[in-house]
Amino acid sequence: MMLQVCRYLVLFLLATDHLSAGETVDQSRLVFPTPDRPVAPIVSSAYSDEKTRDSNGEARRVMDRIGIRPGLRVADIGAGDGYYTVRLARRLGPTSTIYAEDVKSDYLKRLEARLEKEGIRGVRWVLGLPNDPKLMLNSIDVALLSHVYHEIENPYEFFYRLRPALAADARVAIIDVDRPTRDHGTPPALLRCEFEALGYRQIDFVSLDPADGYLAIFVPPPELPPVSLIRPCVSNAIGDIQGRKRK
């Protein structure tokens, strides 16, 4: 009888994603490797002025390239002032599912006021934690992070904890500039290496010129590796990859 109860408990935990196959650890106790490079501090709620970004066609080109279309559920992670939230909402319309997520509640409050002023309704708010975006299970088709990646304290933990929120065929879109993380950018090789350490696969990469930076798109792994097997990327001071050597 006791054995049967334990079996059902394990099956329940697996079904609710509290336990990944082969792992019997309490999720909150998982210890992730730390990134081997600087993490930039949060200094602003926007990358640069929206007029310049629009005159360079940034959001339009990014949304076209990702294939943003009605019906997709999109999370603007690290939404800040909402450069992407606003443009996603305009493209997808009032019946869409858009999450504006950030770790700063004052940024989210300001964005809420902005959307109200601009007559945009239906955006859902999510206050995340630095290493957990706190999005619901199977709720997202596209997770978009614009000029956020280099500010995430621990990308291994963050994208591990994002994985359960990603639906089948979901994609993760990263917009950033090719410069060292300490200078608020992410070298593309470093980005790819850190995602691959979790089993995510890069499926697209394009320069956004004349807008700043690049767009990189990843698909998540069918199953995450056990945390103990995540091998962090080793980089030099500017974030260039030196190979994966750390155990």
Ligand SMILES: C[S@@+](CC[C@H](N)C(=O)[O-])C[C@H]1O[C@@H](n2cnc3c(N)ncnc32)[C@H](O)[C@@H]1O
């Ligand atoms: C430079 S702003 C970019 C804002 C906006 N995405 C854009 O493209 O203009 C970076 C934003 O990421 C947020 N951020 C930093 N670390 C984060 C994390 N771990 N999870 C969610 N948001 C984060 C910051 O609070 C800030 O709003």
